[in-house]
Amino acid sequence: MVGAVVLGALLLAAGCRGPDNGQNSLKPEGPAAKTIDNLFVPVFLISVFVGVFVLAGVVWVALRYRQRPGINENPKQTHGSTPLEIGWTIVPALILLVVAVFTIRTIFDLAREPKGDVLQVTSVGKQWWWQFNYPDEKVVTANELVIPTNTKVRVKLTACDDSLPGECNVIHSFWVPELAGKQDVIPGREQATTLEADEPGTYLGQCAEYCGLSHANMRFRVIAVTPDEFDQWIADQQEEAAVPLQSGPEDAPEPAGPAQELVLDKYQCTNCHSFDDPAVSSYGPNLAHLGSRTTFASGYFELTREKLIEWLLDAPSLVPMESGDCRKPGAPAVGKCVGMPSFTEDGPGPVMTREDAEQIADYLLDLK
Numbered sequence: 001m002v003g004a005v006v007l008g009a010l011l012l013a014a015g016c017r018g019p020d021n022g023q024n025s026l027k028p029e030g031p032a033a034k035t036i037d038n039l040f041v042p043v044f045l046i047s048v049f050v051g052v053f054v055l056a057g058v059v060w061v062a063l064r065y066r067q068r069p070g071i072n073e074n075p076k077q078t079h080g081s082t083p084l085e086i087g088w089t090i091v092p093a094l095i096l097l098v099v100a101v102f103t104i105r106t107i108f109d110l111a112r113e114p115k116g117d118v119l120q121v122t123s124v125g126k127q128w129w130w131q132f133n134y135p136d137e138k139v140v141t142a143n144e145l146v147i148p149t150n151t152k153v154r155v156k157l158t159a160c161d162d163s164l165p166g167e168c169n170v171i172h173s174f175w176v177p178e179l180a181g182k183q184d185v186i187p188g189r190e191q192a193t194t195l196e197a198d199e200p201g202t203y204l205g206q207c208a209e210y211c212g213l214s215h216a217n218m219r220f221r222v223i224a225v226t227p228d229e230f231d232q233w234i235a236d237q238q239e240e241a242a243v244p245l246q247s248g249p250e251d252a253p254e255p256a257g258p259a260q261e262l263v264l265d266k267y268q269c270t271n272c273h274s275f276d277d278p279a280v281s282s283y284g285p286n287l288a289h290l291g292s293r294t295t296f297a298s299g300y301f302e303l304t305r306e307k308l309i310e311w312l313l314d315a316p317s318l319v320p321m322e323s324g325d326c327r328k329p330g331a332p333a334v335g336k337c338v339g340m341p342s343f344t345e346d347g348p349g350p351v352m353t354r355e356d357a358e359q360i361a362d363y364l365l366d367l368k
C-alpha cells in the first residue's frame with residue numbers, strides 16, 4: 001500500500017521536469033504572470049492550511065472514537081451546538097470573502113487595457129497553428145511571436161481571420177504560462193490579453209482548449225528580445241522575400257527559378273501560402289521569412305533542412321491532419337481538409353519527388 005502511494009507520487013513528480021521546462025506558471029517572468037502568482041501563492045497556502053486542519057480533524061476523530069476491544073458503548077452523543085454552527089459558517093465565509101476581494105481585484109487588473117507605449121498584435125488561432133499579425137508594422141508571421149522586453153504587448157485574440165472573410169476557426173485557448181494566464185479564443189468574440197516579458201528569453205506557449213486532431217501539437221513560442229533587436233527584427237520582416245517568387249514584366253510574371261516553379265505551378269503551394277509578401281495572411285502560415293525562424297509546425301520541430309524535407313513530402317505523417325482535397329479552390333471537395341496536405345500517393349495532388357522536396361526546402365531556408 002505504502003509502496004504504491006510512493007510509486008504513484010514519484011510518477012506524478014516525474015511529470016514536472018524541473019522548474020525550467022519553459023512552461024512553469026510558478027516561475028512568473030512578467031507583470032501579468034506575477035500578478036497571478038501574487039494571488040495564487042497566498043490562496044494556495046490558505047487552502048493548504050484549511051485542508052490540513054480538516055484532514056487532521058477527521059483523522060483525530062477517527063482514531064479517538066474508533067471501535068476498541070472491550071468498549072461496546074457509543075461515545076457521548078451531542079446534538080446541535082449554536083456557537084460551533086455559527087463559528088464554522090462565519091469563519092469559512094470570511095476566508096472566502098477575503099479571497100474573493102483579492103481575486104476580483106486581480107481579474108480587473110488583468111483585464112484592463114494597457115495605456116501608453118503598447119505594441120498591438122493580433123493572434124489568429126487556426127488548425128493547428130497560430131498566426132501573428134503586427135497590424136501597425138504590416139508584418140504577418142506564424143508560431144513565433146517576437147516581442148520587445150519591458151513593453152506591454154496587447155494581443156488581440158480571434159478565431160476569425162479579418163483578411164480572409166468568412167474564415168473562422170474553432171475555439172482555441174492562448175496560454176503562455178510564464179507570462180500570462182489562459183485566454184480563450186472564440187469565433188465571433190473579441191478577446192485580448194496583455195503580455196510583457198521582463199527579460200529576453202523564449203517562453204513556451206500552448207493551445208489550452210481541445211481543438212481537434214493536432215491540439216496537443218499546437219504550441220508556439222514567445223521570443224522576447226531587447227527593443228533594439230525588436231526594431232531590427234521588424235525591419236527585416238518588412239523586407240520583401242530575400243529570394244523573389246516571380247520576376248519578369250508586371251503583366252506576365254514568371255517563376256523566378258526552378259524551386260519557385262515547383263511552388264507556383266507543380267504543387268500549387270501558393271494556394272495556401274504567401275512566399276513573397278510578408279504582410280498578407282493566408283490559409284497556411286506566411287512563409288516569406290520562414291528561414292528566419294528557429295522552429296516550424298507550431299514550434300513542434302526545429303527548423304532543419306532534413307525535417308523540412310520530411311514535412312514537405314508528407315506533413316500529415318509528422319503531425320496528424322485531416323487532409324482531403326483542399327488544393328483547388330472551387331473544385332468539388334474530396335473529404336474534409338484541415339492542415340497541410342500530403343504529397344504522397346495518399347495526398348490529393350501530385351506525388352513529390354525527394355529532389356523536388358530538397359529544392360523547395362533550400363529555397364524556403366533562404367527566405368530569411
Ligand SMILES: [Cu+2]
Pocket residue numbers: 125128171172173207208209210211215218
Ligand atoms: Cu487549438
